[in-house]
Amino acid sequence: GEDVEQSLFLSVREGDSSVINCTYTDSSSTYLYWYKQEPGAGLQLLTYIFSNMDMKQDQRLTVLLNKKDKHLSLRIADTQTGDSAIYFCAERSNYQLIWGAGTKLIIKP
């Protein structure tokens, strides 16, 4: 079945770049998503990428997709304290979203 894997924690210094990685198993996935969840809050869609793309950039966010290795990454440039959150990778399987467990991004001053 489908499975999405992420590291549980990532710690970076303020101002550095954060790279959050994700692997997925469903090769037929057409879209992959990154969502952000702040404490006690809902899920905010950050960005998504279509499977025929290698890269997508949106301001401080860069998404890289390696379809051969089924590897997705989210790079946040110039990480700020407001970026502290849990970041979820999700793949689309028909209309369902299959989710990773989330990566908690910790910002060190």
Next chain:
Amino acid sequence: NAGVMQNPRHLVRRRGQEARLRCSPMKGHSHVYWYRQLPEEGLKFMVYLQKENIIDESGMPKERFSAEFPKEGPSILRIQQVVRGDSAAYFCASSPIGTRVSAAKNIQYFGAGTRLSVL
């Protein structure tokens, strides 16, 4: 344009009671999805509904759980005779279109969730 509204935000129930979770989709959206998030885990799909129809309930537990999306009013996720294992955050999402369309048209927008605690 209000987003997806879920209420209550927090719900406390004793074992054996019923829990009713409500979700009002974004204006113009006719597709609703319910997900459950256990502590330290990602979301798990439960059910997909359109107005007056259950399209896919493959993620719903076979007993005690039910969902509806009536012609008028919010979608309701109902849990009867709650047990401690039902404690979780329940998220609702809505989209304007359902299946097999481009992501640009089928982004799922999420509510803030209902956190259910069973004592």
